[in-house]
Structure formats: C-alpha cells, structure tokens
Amino acid sequence: MQPSNHVLVVDDDRDTREIVARALSRDNLAVTQVDGGDAAIAMLEKRGFNLIITDLYMPGTGGEELLAYVEEHLPGTPVIIITGYGTVGVAVEAMHKGAFDFQQKPLNLEHLRLTVRRALNKAQLKYAVDYLRHEQPYIHHLDSMVAQSPAMRRVLDKLARVAETDITVLLAGETGTGKSLLAGAIHTNSARRAANLVTVNCAALTETLLESELFGHEKGAFTGAHKARTGRFQQAHGGTLFLDEVGDMSPATQAKTLRAIEDKEVHPIGGSRAMKVDVRIIAATNLDLQQAVREGAFREDLYYRLSVAPIKIPPLRQRKEDILPLAETFLDKFRRETRFRDRRFSQEASRFIQTYHWPGNIRELRNSVERAVLFAASQEIGPADLGLVRQVAEKGDLQGLPTLNLGELERMAVEDALRKCDWVQSRAAVLLGISPRTLSYKLDKLGISHPGLEARRRR
Numbered sequence: 001m002q003p004s005n006h007v008l009v010v011d012d013d014r015d016t017r018e019i020v021a022r023a024l025s026r027d028n029l030a031v032t033q034v035d036g037g038d039a040a041i042a043m044l045e046k047r048g049f050n051l052i053i054t055d056l057y058m059p060g061t062g063g064e065e066l067l068a069y070v071e072e073h074l075p076g077t078p079v080i081i082i083t084g085y086g087t088v089g090v091a092v093e094a095m096h097k098g099a100f101d102f103q104q105k106p107l108n109l110e111h112l113r114l115t116v117r118r119a120l121n122k123a124q125l126k127y128a129v130d131y132l133r134h135e136q137p138y139i140h141h142l143d144s145m146v147a148q149s150p151a152m153r154r155v156l157d158k159l160a161r162v163a164e165t166d167i168t169v170l171l172a173g174e175t176g177t178g179k180s181l182l183a184g185a186i187h188t189n190s191a192r193r194a195a196n197l198v199t200v201n202c203a204a205l206t207e208t209l210l211e212s213e214l215f216g217h218e219k220g221a222f223t224g225a226h227k228a229r230t231g232r233f234q235q236a237h238g239g240t241l242f243l244d245e246v247g248d249m250s251p252a253t254q255a256k257t258l259r260a261i262e263d264k265e266v267h268p269i270g271g272s273r274a275m276k277v278d279v280r281i282i283a284a285t286n287l288d289l290q291q292a293v294r295e296g297a298f299r300e301d302l303y304y305r306l307s308v309a310p311i312k313i314p315p316l317r318q319r320k321e322d323i324l325p326l327a328e329t330f331l332d333k334f335r336r337e338t339r340f341r342d343r344r345f346s347q348e349a350s351r352f353i354q355t356y357h358w359p360g361n362i363r364e365l366r367n368s369v370e371r372a373v374l375f376a377a378s379q380e381i382g383p384a385d386l387g388l389v390r391q392v393a394e395k396g397d398l399q400g401l402p403t404l405n406l407g408e409l410e411r412m413a414v415e416d417a418l419r420k421c422d423w424v425q426s427r428a429a430v431l432l433g434i435s436p437r438t439l440s441y442k443l444d445k446l447g448i449s450h451p452g453l454e455a456r457r458r459r
Contacts, residue, residue, distance in 0.1 A: 005029050005030070005050040005051065005120050006029070006030045006031075006032065006048075006049050006050055007024055007029050007030065007031050007032070007049060007050065007051045007052070007053060007116070008031075008032050008034065008040060008043060008044070008049040008051070008052045008053070009021060009024075009031055009032070009033050009034075009053045009054075010034050010035075010036065010037060010039075010040040010052065010053065010054035010055060010058070010063075010066065011033075011035070011054070011055040011058070011082070012035050012036050012055065012058045012059060013055070014035070016055070016082075016105070016107075017033040017035075018033075019107070019109070020053060020107070020109075020112070021033060023109040023112060023113055024113065024116060026113070027113055027116070027117065029116070032049070036058045036059060036060050036061065037054070037058055037060055037061025037062055037063065037065055037066040038060045038061045040052070040054065040061075040066055041061065041066065041069055044069070044070070044073070044074065048074065048077070049077065050077070050120055050123060051077070051078050051079075051080070051116060051119055051120055051123070052066070052070060052077060052078070052079045052080070053079075053080045053082060053112075053116075054066050054067070054079060054080070054081060054082070055081075055082055055083060056081050056082070056083035056085070056090070056094070057083060057085060063081050063083070063094075064094070064097065066079075067079050067081070067094070067097055067098060067099055068097070070098075071097070071098045076123060076126055077123065078100035078119035078120070078122065078123050079098065079099050079100055080099065080100055080101045080102075080103065080112075080115060080116070080119060081094045081099045081101070081102045081103070082102075082103050082104070082105060082107060082112075083102075083104060083105065084104070084105040084106075090102070100115075100119045100122075101115045101119065103115065142156050142159060142160055142163075142185055142189060145181075145185070146322050146325045146326050146329060147322060148321040148322055148325060149314075149318075149319035149320065149321040149322045151314040151318055151319045152314065152319045152322055155182075155311060155312075155313060155314070158309075158311050159182060159185055159186055159189075159311065160189065162186060162309045162311070163185070163186045163187075163189035163190045164189075164190070164191075166190075166191075166192075166280050167308050167309045168261075168280070168281045168282070168283070168305065168306055168307075168308045168309065169183075169186060169281075169282045169283070169308070169309045169310075169311060170282075170283050170284070170285070170289075170306045170307040170308075170309070170310045170311070171183060171282065171283070171284040171285075171311050171313060172284070172285055172286075172288075172289070172310060172311070172312050172313065173284075173286065173312060173313030173314070173315070174286055174313075174315045174361055175286045175360070175361065175363070176316075176360045176361035176362055176363030176364060177313040177314070177315060177316070177361045177362060178313065178361075178362050179244070179284040179286075179313055180199065180242070180244060180284070182311075182313065183197075183199075183240075183242045183244075183282045183284060184197060184242075186240070186282055187239070187240040187242075187280075187282070190240070190280070192238065192239045192240055192280055195236075195237075195238040195239030195240075196235060196236050196237075196238070196239040196240070197236075197239055197240045197242060198232045198235045198236035198239065198240070198241050198242065199242045199244060200213055200214060200232050200241070200242070200243055200244065201244045201245055202243055202244060202245045202246050202247075202248045202249050202253075203244075203245035203248035204245075207250040207252065207253060208222070210249070210250075210253055211252070211253050211256065211269060212225075212229060212231070212269055213231065213232055214231050214232050214233060214253070214256075214257065214260075214266075215231040215233060215256065215260065215266045215267060215268055215269060216228070216229050216230050216231030216233075216234060216266070216268040216269070216271075216275075217229050217231075217268050217269035217270055217271075218268055218269065218270035218271045219270075220270065221268075221269040221270025221271075222269065222270070225269075225270070228268075229268075231266055231268060233260055233266045233275075233277045233279060234266065234275055234277055236277070236279045237277050237278055237279060238278055238279075239279065239280070240279065240280045240281075240282060241279045241280070241281055241282070242282045242283075242284070243257075243281065243282070243283040243284070243306075244283075244284050245284065245285060245286065246283040246284065246285050246289075246306065247285040247286070247287035247289055247292055247298060248287075249298075251299070254298065254299045254302050255299065255302075257302065258299060258301060258302040258305060260277070261281060261302075261305055262305070264276060264277060264278065265277060281306065283306045289303050289306075289307070290303070315358075315361055316358040316361045316362055316365065317357045317358055320354065323353060323354055323358070323365070324350060324353055324354050326362060326365055327345070327350075327353045327365060327369055328345075330365065330366050330369040330370065331343065331344075331345065331369055331373065331381075334369060334370050334373040334374075335373060338373060338374065340373050340374070340376075340379075342379045343372075343373050343376060343379055343380075343381055344379065344380055344381065345380075345381050346380045346381060346382050346383075348382060348383050348411065348412070349372075349381050349382050349383050349385070349386060352383040352386065353365075353386070368386045368387060369386070371385075371386070371387055372385040372386050372387070377415070377419050382411070382412065382415055383412050384412050384415055384416045384419075410442070410446065411446050411448065413432065414428075414432065414439070414442055414443070414446060414448060415448060417431045417432050418448070423450050425439055425440065425443075
C-alpha cells in the first residue's frame, strides 16, 4: 500500500526522530527526517508536506521560527510542536502562533498518532472547503456553461434573471439534465452566495428520515435519536435550500414543508418551540407535478408555492448543438485527470455522439466519455468504446441507434470482434463469420491496426 500522507519530522535528537518515524509508519504515513529548522526550511522549499512535527528548541532555527515560516509560506499545513522543556505558558504561546498541538517529551506515541490523524483530517477538510470555495463559483458561472443551442440559451437567460432575486424556483426536467448544477448556478450568482447552499434529496430518504433531515429533531424524539440534530432548513439559514426530487415527498412531509415556507420557521421533531429561518427555496423534479396534483399525489398549494418561477430544462436530445461540445468538455476533463492525455474522438465516434438520442442525458454522456477514456483500446476513441451500441442492442431499442453508414458499422463490428479476441485475427474472423483472408483485406481497407503498433509508430 502506498503512503497516503507525507510527514516531516524535525528534531536535533536522532533517537526521537527514529521513534516518531517508526510510530507513524504504522499508520501508512511516509516520513522524512531532518535534524534542524534550517534543514527543514531547505526541504520545504523543494517540496510540500501534509504535516510537520518539530522540536521547539534546536540549534540555529528553532521550532518557533519554523512555525512562523510555515504560517507565512505554507498556510494550512498543520504543525505539531514537541519539546522536553515544556510549560503551560510555552504551550499556550505556541498554539496562539498557529501550532495545531503541543506535546511534551517523553512522548506518548499513541497520543501522538491520534493527534497526527486529527491534524491530517482537519487539513484535508480545509483543503476540500477551500477548493469548493474557489472552484465552485467557476463551475457554476453561467458564462462557463455549454449552451450553444437556442433552448439552453433561453434557460440560462431565465437563470440569470431569477438569480438576481429571492424568488422561489422550480426546475423541471428529466433525470440527468443537470438540475443540481443549475441550482448551484442560481445560488452562486445570487445575493446569498456567501451563505450555504444546502441540498436535500427527497427521493433518497424514508418519510421519517426526510422529516428529521429537513426540520431537525430533539434528543429522544424517537428511537435512535441519541442527540439533537439541526435540520437542513436551519443549516441553510441566510442561504439557499435545494429540494431535489421534491415530487417524491410524502403528503405529511409536503404539509410540514409548506408550513415552513409560509411561516418562515421550522418545528424540530420532539421540540416545543419554533425556529425562525430565512432561506431561499429552489426545488427540482423529474415528475410532472401538475399531473401529480391532478392525481392527488402532490399538494396543490405547495405546488404553487414552489413554482413561482418554473424553468423547464430541455433533455439533451433537444439541444443537439450542445452534445459534441459537452462531450469534448468531458473528454478534456478526464484526459487531465488520468494518464491518457492523448485520447481523442474518431470522426465516427463524433458522429455517433451527435446522433445518439441519450436517454440518460448529460449524466449518460459524461459516464460514456469517462468509460471510453479509461478503457479505449487505442488513443482514438471509436463508437464501440463509448459502450452504447451494445447497450442499445441489449435493450432492443433500435431507435436509440444513430444512423451510420455501412462503412462505419463494418468498422465497429471488426474492432469489437478484435477486442473480444485479444486482437488474434484468426479467432476474430471466426467470430465475424468470415475467412482470415477476408478479415485481413478488411483491416487494410479500413485502416485498422493493433493499438500497440500505432503507439510504437507515434514514438
């Protein structure tokens, strides 16, 4: 197993360094040892570390100076101070200057290991929060969204208008059309952007759990409620509450949600007093809520509360101008995230992507591109690599197949047979029902060769 974190241990006492290194190696941590603050700073200028453990008093640059260097140049990197001359005053001073913890020699190694795990977990959480804080505004920036089709441009125009207000928005569309991303865009471009965007998937929880999730509960309110819980309405106070798949709410939860929206307050389960909340509501559904109202499955008054500004998200098949640009966006993303930097769509794959009907919408497109980047037999991604031809065939949905010419279908069949037979041509010929000589002729005609040979040619 590869180490998941790298720790720098700084101490002029070799025995202490070795003891700490051995203790941390038990937790799958990589450890680098240096004998003083000067050597530590030189090391930190070359590479980063997830955590630093340093002695306080050392010849030359001591622990306090090293801590100050880390605070200035590597903010967010936790530092644990250790010393054999500790006092309460020294410990308090070190913590005020930014140290994560202070431990006195002789070290309690189990306590040190626990502290290290806490420090690493906190640093990872801070990194994730910082990433989301800086990246999410870009992800949800309306100008960065792929919208070349008139249908999607109209949607983004509506989003831009409602984002400037506090109006309640209902996003309606098929599964996989990106409703949660658009909800994030509304929040990020609103006056509430500095507060929380809190999401609740109403389809993922039972009635009791959903009610507790939304409104919170007091300790002992029901079996298993061992402590009080703050509900999502309260967590979203000052920000936005996104009710995803709101059409799956039970009638009882619908009634309580309506009351919370109208009264701007929630009543935790088992509680005797109401909690005031200030939230903006965005709801999403893949159901026809008007039909659900007619059938008595959804409250009419809640529907009108949620659909003050209804926005219909078109399925991918109705925004054909966006399909290939979206696929290229996903391709670029997965190329950067993997070692397959040279992957590209063949002309046949590009045509296939544009003409396939994508019943799973953007989510299906994204998954297909990711799978192709990871498992394609060569750098050029063909239609078969997208995994859609076989999928359509298994469903018997011939309408799902795009219109391809015979040459493209022939290439797909030959490439698929070769992959199944590990590129042994004699076996592939049997699978195709043709002679090896005919297969050899087709390989020349179609320009198909083993991906390993193509890679050697490029080198």
